[in-house]
Amino acid sequence: MHLVPRPPRLLLLLGILAITSAVAGVLVTYDATPQHPAEDRTGIWVTSPSDPSRRLLRLGGSRGGQVTAWVRVHPTDRRQVWRGTGAAMTDASVELLARAPDSLRRLFDPVAMGGAHLNWVRLPLSSTDMSPQLWTWGWDGTTASPSPWAQNAMSTVAKVKKMQPRLHVVATPWTAPRWMKQPAGVRGGTLRDDAIDQYAALLVAQADELRSRGVPLTALTLGNEPGYSADYSSMRMTTTQQVKLGNLVGPKLHDRGLELWAVDHNWADRAGYDAVLAGAPGAFDSAAFHCYAGKPGQMAGVGVPPMVSECTGTRDSWRKSFAWDARRLLSESISAGSTGLMMWNLAVDPQGGPRDLASTAGCASCRGLLTVDGSEVTAGPEFYLLAHLARAADPGARVIGSSTTPGTSAAAFLDPDGTVGVMAFNGTGKDRVMGIDVPGRPEVHTKVHAGELLTVRSTR
Numbered sequence: 001m002h003l004v005p006r007p008p009r010l011l012l013l014l015g016i017l018a019i020t021s022a023v024a025g026v027l028v029t030y031d032a033t034p035q036h037p038a039e040d041r042t043g044i045w046v047t048s049p050s051d052p053s054r055r056l057l058r059l060g061g062s063r064g065g066q067v068t069a070w071v072r073v074h075p076t077d078r079r080q081v082w083r084g085t086g087a088a089m090t091d092a093s094v095e096l097l098a099r100a101p102d103s104l105r106r107l108f109d110p111v112a113m114g115g116a117h118l119n120w121v122r123l124p125l126s127s128t129d130m131s132p133q134l135w136t137w138g139w140d141g142t143t144a145s146p147s148p149w150a151q152n153a154m155s156t157v158a159k160v161k162k163m164q165p166r167l168h169v170v171a172t173p174w175t176a177p178r179w180m181k182q183p184a185g186v187r188g189g190t191l192r193d194d195a196i197d198q199y200a201a202l203l204v205a206q207a208d209e210l211r212s213r214g215v216p217l218t219a220l221t222l223g224n225e226p227g228y229s230a231d232y233s234s235m236r237m238t239t240t241q242q243v244k245l246g247n248l249v250g251p252k253l254h255d256r257g258l259e260l261w262a263v264d265h266n267w268a269d270r271a272g273y274d275a276v277l278a279g280a281p282g283a284f285d286s287a288a289f290h291c292y293a294g295k296p297g298q299m300a301g302v303g304v305p306p307m308v309s310e311c312t313g314t315r316d317s318w319r320k321s322f323a324w325d326a327r328r329l330l331s332e333s334i335s336a337g338s339t340g341l342m343m344w345n346l347a348v349d350p351q352g353g354p355r356d357l358a359s360t361a362g363c364a365s366c367r368g369l370l371t372v373d374g375s376e377v378t379a380g381p382e383f384y385l386l387a388h389l390a391r392a393a394d395p396g397a398r399v400i401g402s403s404t405t406p407g408t409s410a411a412a413f414l415d416p417d418g419t420v421g422v423m424a425f426n427g428t429g430k431d432r433v434m435g436i437d438v439p440g441r442p443e444v445h446t447k448v449h450a451g452e453l454l455t456v457r458s459t460r
Contacts, residue, residue, distance in 0.1 A: 003085075013324055034351060036330045040109035041418060043292060043359070044446055047384045047453040053152065054378075056114050056387055063419060067435035067445055069405040077401030080305060083340040084168070084395040085386045086120025086367055087285045088310070090130035092354045093153050095187035096372040100347075103370055103377050104156075107346060108164040113263055116285065117390035119166050121157055122309060122342050123207055124305050125173035125214070127186065127230040130223070130345055131360030132354045134186045136177045141198065144205035147215075158214045166220040166395060170288075170309065170342075171210060172264060176202070181235060188229040188360070190236040200248035200336070207258060219259035221309075222249065226459055227265050227272065230361035239272055243279030250283030253395040259285035264309060268294025272303070277303040284338070296332035305339045312344035313382050321381040324455070326425030330389070331375040331409035334399055341389060343382050345373050349364040390453040392421030415457075424454045 010146065031346045048054035084362045087093075087107075099105055107116050126136045138145035146154065159274050161167045180195035191199060203220060210217045226237035230363040236246070242263065252261045262284040263273050264392060273287050280335050290310035299306040313321050329341055348368035356362055369383040393399075393413040400420075407428035413421045420438050426448045436444040436456045 010309075037113055038366075039115070041111075041342040041417070042457045042459050044457075045388065045451070045455045046442065046446075046448060048449060049322050049381065049387060049451045051449075054449070054452070055250045055384060058176055060092040065433040065445060065447065067433050068430075069179060069267065069310075069408050069428060069432040069434045069448075070435065071405075071408065071410045071422055071436050072410070073420060073422060073436070073438040074401035074403070075420065077079040078200075078414065079399040079401070080337050080339050082395065082397040082399055084393075084394045085341050085390050086118045086122060086168075087118070087343040087346045087386075088124065088128075089153050089157060090124060090128055090345050091132060091149055091153070092130040092348055094149075094367065095132075095270075096349060096368075096370075097156060097352055100370075100375075100377050103347065103372070104160055105163055105404075106295070106377075106379075107369065108160045108167070110164055110166065112389075116387040116414065117377075118386060119164055119168060119390075119395055120340065120342055121160065121167065121169045123153060123157060123169050123171045123210075124224075125171050126175045127175045127233040127356070128368070129230075129359060130348070130353070130355050131233065132356065134233060134356070136173075136175060137202070138187060139177055139198070139202045139205070141201070142205075144209050144444065146206075146209060153330055153366060154213050154215055155212065156362065157216075161214070161216055164172050166215050169210070169215055170219040170221065170261065171215075171217060172221045172224050172309075173203070173235075175235040185261045186233050187231050188234055190238075193241070195430045196241060196244050200245050203245075203249050205255065206251045211256075217258060219261050219286065220249070220253060221261045221264040222246070223264065224310075225265045227269060227386075232356050232359040239279070242276045246280030246283035250280060254398065261286040261288045261307070262304065264288040264290070266290045266293040267296060267298040270294070270298040275304055289338075289442060290330065296328055296336045296338070298336075299333070299338060300336040305342045306337050307342070308333050308338050309342050310344055311341075311427050312363070313380060314363075314365040315367075318381045322385070322425060322451060322453060323427055325382070325385050326409040326427065329385070329415050330411050330423060330425065334411045341386065343369060343386065346370065365387075368407055384453060388423050388453045391455045391457060392423040393430065394421075397421065408432075419457055419459060421455065421457045422450075424456075426450060426452050428455065 288309035345368035451455040
């Protein structure tokens with residue numbers, strides 16, 4: 001990922017599990033796990049940026065009091081279909097989650113008490129800046145051979161699939177094999193024009209190999225942040241190259257029932273998205289956006305459904321993270337048409353790794369949803385952001401219109417089971433009694449402290 005400076009922002013027991021080390025060449029293994037208590041699908045939850053006792057705290061029904069902030073929901077104003085939430089299964093995440101396997105259920109079990117309820121994984125097809133070692137898949141022109149690091153990640157994804165049957169995977173290379181690039185190498189550089197056909201064939205072969213190994217693959221992108229290269233696993237691709245690749249790869253993925261997502265770079269790069277989509281009509285099914293430059297509104301009206309595929313917190317405070325995320329990633333992104341939200345690392349260590357320590361670039365300050373420090377696992381603000389959003393919106397929900405009191409941010413969803421989910425943020429600077437008004441359903445009034453996240457999931 002390429003972090004551009006911007007405004008500050010952003011246990012459940014599994015039973016006994018046996019794991020092996022997740023270092024290169026060793027696959028992660030897990031024993032069968034027992035059943036766990038399931039969380040009710042309707043209710044009220046709040047999360048405080050400062051009070052750990054109020055994190056995914058479930059409140060007991062509607063509370064009285066004079067409403068001082070409203071979220072008014074408009075169920076007949078139906079918009080895009082929501083696809084869900086997730087984060088990237090980087091090499092750092094694979095290694096750390098192997099040490100803390102309880103965390104897989106905390107992240108992905110769709111009914112885990114206190115869990116994030118994620119249903120998407122972004123799976124790197126090469127090393128990234130969050131990899132202790134450089135690697136790519138092998139390719140002889142016919143066969144795509146996953147590296148030991150790739151096999152570790154696929155093994156972990158397969159275990160996640162057992163606890164999250166609705167798991168979706170989007171696979172993304174950070175770089176092509178070194179011989180396809182100029183200059184030759186994994187770090188930085190540009191895709192060679194004379195390697196486009198080989199790179200396209202590799203991507204399709206990788207999709208086939210992933211599916212043959214049980215990965216619930218839904219989509220690919222052509223490459224992470226194609227407008228940027230640096231001293232870590234990365235690769236530039238021109239707009240013309242992306243058009244050629246889209247026309248080669250898209251139809252073959254469609255024949256396999258898979259999707260191809262466009263560009264995978266920042267909101268600010270909208271002109272590039274338009275050019276790629278115009279040059280390869282019908283090749284792309286979605287447009288993947290990152291949050292590091294520009295504004296969410298730049299996604300609006302892009303020719304295919306957009307999705308925020310990467311964003312990360314850094315060293316900013318919980319309060320500032322909640323405020324930025326609720327405005328940019330919740331209210332503004334969803335208003336601009338985003339169909340989902342994926343963050344960067346599922347897990348990092350306290351030093352922001354394990355990562356490519358030989359690199360002079362990359363992000364040493366990137367937060368994971370979880371921080372794994374030996375036997376201690378701590379959830380960060382982005383974990384709670386996604387957990388609240390997942391409680392408001394199931395995959396397949398329709399985004400519906402809403403309006404709010406100034407100082408608050410919100411998004412509303414009509415879920416497939418007929419419930420209405422609302423996620424909101426109290427950014428007024430004061431404690432408020434927030435009212436959730438859904439026509440035809442009882443109003444919900446509940447006290448929300450300053451800076452807190454709120455989710456309300458109401459019955460029919």
